[in-house]
Amino acid sequence: MLDTADVCKKIIETIIDIIGRKTSQEYAAVTIRKLLKKLQRTYPFLQYIEIKNTRSLELEDTVAVNESINDVHPKKIGKALKEIMKVLMNSLGKTAGYFFIRETREKIGIKYDIILQKKMDVDLTFMQSTYLVEKQIINLCDIQNYDIIRRFIKTLIDVVEKQTSKTFAIRFIAQHVDALRESHPCFSYITITDVRETLGSEEVVVQQEINNIDKQEVGKAINAILKDIEQTLVDLGRNSIAGTLKMHLTIEYLAKLRNMGVIITPYNVSYSAMFIEVIKTLIHIIAKTRRENDAILTINEILRKIDNTYEFLRQIKVEPAANQDDLYHIVITRDIDRVSEGDARRAIQELLENIIESQERELRGEFIQEFKQSLDKKYLSRIEELGVNLHLIELHQVLLNQRE
Secondary structure, rough: OOOOHHHHHHHHHHHHHHHHHHHHHHHHHHHHHEEEEEEHHHHHHHHEEEEEEOOOOHHOOOOOOOHHHHHOOOOHHHHHHHHHHHHHHHOOOHHHHHHHHHHHHHHHHHHHHHHHHHHOOOOOOHHHHHHHHHOOOOOHHHHHHHHHHHHHHHHHHHHHHHHHHHHHHHHHHEEEEEEEHHOOHHHHHEEEOOOOHHHHOOEEEEHHHHHHOOOHHHHHHHHHHHHHOOOOHHHHOOOOOHHHHHHHHHHHHHHHHHHOOOOOOOOOOOOOHHHHHHHHHHHHHHOOOHHHHHHHHHHHHHHHOOOOOHHHHHHEEEEOOOOOOOOOOOEEEEHHHHHHHHHHHHHHHHHHHHHHHHHHHEEEEEEHHHHHHHHHHHHHHHHHHOOHHHHHHHHHHHHHHOOO
């Protein structure tokens, strides 16, 4: 089994290799050696990592890690590794820094990536996604109401068009803008037209005066139109557009929208509804190989096992059916809708991991695939948007099975 020393060796070797291909192995080794020396003041345990002279050695012999580093808490080492990555990213520049972390994650491989994330609290995927915002490629303060609402409405039209048609999307969104003008005056500064009919140059015209309106008020207006459009599309039998909308908006605009109080989530998918559907799906899968009451017992036991970490889970309990003709009942309070996104994500991830581990070994490998196929797409989209990495859970399970 890999220990902390192995992971440190792998990631430092990978960094030297990536930098060395753009410069030289010797330059890369000297750079990392100096950086480790500098950071030793804050992280004394970095003295256990030695970068040797590369002139006479192969890359795998360049880095030596003393096993004493295994006595240090993994998360402390993880904090130091994140600091190393950040220093290197900043020194490489905007675009190069972004691709540097992506290449590092790809080269170390899934096995090391899982250990970094699970044991050392180093999430390279998260670091990559937040890097551009931290570098402020576009200064968020420079994005005005005019820019944000024009981009949002244009993107909204494009996303709705993919499920319907260009004509429907323009008229549909224009109608919603008109309907919301009384409750949200900022929409009075927006005109939406079909340029194929008017021969104009812009589908979405926004007056500069909208910049004089408080950003939070504009944010409320955006939330209102997003909710109305999501609700109407779902009622029409179409899919949620939240996930696609987030994919089409850049990181900078998403960050600005968050600052304005805009939360892009699928219509009517509260945390309480999400947990209910996840638990129902888990019971359904487990009950295929056990009795339903055994499945319910398993769910309740695991909820109680992890509710010391996530106290809001104490508000969830599955009550078995009173008799054969009745249905089981999931007891849950609405207070759960007030938990943070991070807590909801981590709780679902830990619930899934514990459920899988409770299954027979031969059932674990296909569990996530069956879960994805059984859970309603609306709720599957919601938990994935929260950041629950089902693929990573599946890969982790494969690695565990291989070790067994």
